[in-house]
Amino acid sequence: VQGAGFNHWNRVYSYDMRANLTQSEADLILGAEATMWGELADPNNVEDRLWPRAAAFAERLWSGYENPKGEALISADAILRLLPWRERLVLRGVRAGPLNQGFCTRNPLDCFQPPNPNPPK
Numbered sequence: 001v002q003g004a005g006f007n008h009w010n011r012v013y014s015y016d017m018r019a020n021l022t023q024s025e026a027d028l029i030l031g032a033e034a035t036m037w038g039e040l041a042d043p044n045n046v047e048d049r050l051w052p053r054a055a056a057f058a059e060r061l062w063s064g065y066e067n068p069k070g071e072a073l074i075s076a077d078a079i080l081r082l083l084p085w086r087e088r089l090v091l092r093g094v095r096a097g098p099l100n101q102g103f104c105t106r107n108p109l110d111c112f113q114p115p116n117p118n119p120p121k
Helices: 009-014 046-063 075-091 102-106
Strands: none
Touching: 009 046, 009 075, 046 075
8 A cells, every 4th residue: 555654454455456557457466465664563563563454455355346246345345354353363362453443343334334325415
């Protein structure tokens, strides 16, 4: 994801690497990798900073940009898979950072609503 500073998992998930490519150029993408700048990371926080964003990136690469109906996938689609995945990491001893505050972990659909198709004007 381009840009300096902190990138929340939502921003990583919403990034479209095909945005400035033609379809023929996008078809040439074979894979990708998640990276992390290390100037503010050390052995005490690297997993906490890396895993929410790397998980969102992997989810995007695995699931693509659209569901089988051709509708755009949004963070509300991903959160229901990412929350239990993060809990499995923690149970295995990985210090994966939280994806959101506690309320949203218990009530994900209250925090990650699909965009309003008819926004007020």
